[in-house]
Amino acid sequence: MFRAAIEKMQPYVPGEQPRPGQRLIKLNTNENPYPPSPRIRRAIARAVAGDGLRLYPRPMADEFVAAAAKLYRVPSRMIVAGNGSDELLAMLFRAVLDPGDTVSYPVPTYPLYDTLAAIQEARVIRAEMDRDFGFPVEKLIDAAAKLTIICSPNSPTGTEVSRRELIRLLDGLSPRLVAVDEAYADFARRGLLGLVRSHRNLIVLRTLSKSFSLAGMRLGLCFAHESAIRQLLKVKDSYNLSRVAQAVGCAALEDARWAQRNAERIRRTRIEVTAQLRAMGFEVPPSAANFVLARMAGIDLSTVAAGLRKRGILVRYFGTALLYDSLRISIGLPAEMTILIRELKDLAAPLTLMSPGWRIVKEDSPRPRPPRPSQSARLNRKRPALAAPA
Numbered sequence: 001m002f003r004a005a006i007e008k009m010q011p012y013v014p015g016e017q018p019r020p021g022q023r024l025i026k027l028n029t030n031e032n033p034y035p036p037s038p039r040i041r042r043a044i045a046r047a048v049a050g051d052g053l054r055l056y057p058r059p060m061a062d063e064f065v066a067a068a069a070k071l072y073r074v075p076s077r078m079i080v081a082g083n084g085s086d087e088l089l090a091m092l093f094r095a096v097l098d099p100g101d102t103v104s105y106p107v108p109t110y111p112l113y114d115t116l117a118a119i120q121e122a123r124v125i126r127a128e129m130d131r132d133f134g135f136p137v138e139k140l141i142d143a144a145a146k147l148t149i150i151c152s153p154n155s156p157t158g159t160e161v162s163r164r165e166l167i168r169l170l171d172g173l174s175p176r177l178v179a180v181d182e183a184y185a186d187f188a189r190r191g192l193l194g195l196v197r198s199h200r201n202l203i204v205l206r207t208l209s210k211s212f213s214l215a216g217m218r219l220g221l222c223f224a225h226e227s228a229i230r231q232l233l234k235v236k237d238s239y240n241l242s243r244v245a246q247a248v249g250c251a252a253l254e255d256a257r258w259a260q261r262n263a264e265r266i267r268r269t270r271i272e273v274t275a276q277l278r279a280m281g282f283e284v285p286p287s288a289a290n291f292v293l294a295r296m297a298g299i300d301l302s303t304v305a306a307g308l309r310k311r312g313i314l315v316r317y318f319g320t321a322l323l324y325d326s327l328r329i330s331i332g333l334p335a336e337m338t339i340l341i342r343e344l345k346d347l348a349a350p351l352t353l354m355s356p357g358w359r360i361v362k363e364d365s366p367r368p369r370p371p372r373p374s375q376s377a378r379l380n381r382k383r384p385a386l387a388a389p390a
């Protein structure tokens with residue numbers, strides 16, 4: 001009854017969202033632990049007053065777009081607003097990719113790109129990052145895909161592309177499109193949005209879900225040359241942002257200092273947590289985002305993720321060939337991170353005592369494969385028998 005491509009594809013699986021009332025320390029979907037600007041309550045009250053809910057919202061979210069134009073110093077005609085940046089990504093894939101067209105991105109990265117490519121029946125050219133999770137710029141240029149996506153800071157690695165690398169990519173791929181997913185840019189030193197004025201093939205995506213603490217409101221922004229915006233608008237739902245969302249978006253952008261202060265707090269906690277995890281034996285690539293990737297090369301960390309879950313702490317475990325030995329941990333409140341580190345010490349410390357011979361894959365192996373479940377079960381049974389090093 002459905003398209004063969006849809007029947008065949010795997011659905012995107014979002015991180016676990018607790019049920020109402022369930023008390024968990026939630027470090028699995030990179031939400032902001034601090035509340036949004038207090039101005040937002042008033043904006044919601046105004047948006048629902050009078051005819052607010054009876055009438056359709058403005059199709060182009062004009063005031064929200066104008067607030068974005070002012071804050072980011074980009075003309076309104078170069079901006080389209082989305083129901084979260086996920087919707088903008090979906091619009092981009094829909095507008096650019098026919099079946100059989102190529103899309104390329106570094107891996108590991110945001111798994112939604114795979115889902116959107118599968119829906120379009122596009123051919124994905126995955127460019128593997130190097131061991132330090134640097135960006136494979138030359139591989140992406142060689143791939144010469146119709147659409148190239150760079151997530152920077154990248155999820156789940158936290159690493160960022162440099163301005164010089166992005167310019168090399170834009171020039172090397174021009175006139176093909178390069179989209180930079182900057183969902184986490186506000187936690188980095190600086191973003192790459194400024195390049196949108198000088199590069200016609202650049203599309204930049206931002207979200208209010210992370211730094212503005214508004215994941216529940218679904219607000220995203222896309223910046224590009226006006227000719228690209230015109231095409232994207234053709235595939236947009238007419239009323240993609242509710243009146244409430246538009247009002248909230250304006251209030252949030254007008255109080256951007258609130259978000260900047262929270263981002264600064266998160267950066268400080270990130271530095272501390274990175275040092276603590278490294279002291280425990282995890283490899284942690286330098287993160288420019290509101291999460292860190294904690295890796296123990298060659299060791300399946302699924303049991304650690306499950307152990308944390310039992311103790312009421314959610315982190316993101318992907319279990320793929322590139323990430324089975326890693327946990328992505330969102331930066332929460334300092335008190336939450338103290339609990340995480342305490343529990344992690346308990347659960348992960350025995351793993352750090354394993355001699356390399358016990359590891360599923362040797363550390364120098366270029367491409368670790370995920371262990372078979374039976375293998376990892378065997379490993380866990382053996383763990384208590386391991387002698388502590390002298």
Ligand SMILES: Cc1ncc(COP(=O)(O)O)c(C=O)c1O
Nearest residue numbers: 084085086110155183207209220
């Ligand atoms: C890299 C990346 N891009 C986009 C998104 C989606 O953001 P939004 O909430 O705006 O849809 C996420 C959400 O986690 C993300 O990690």
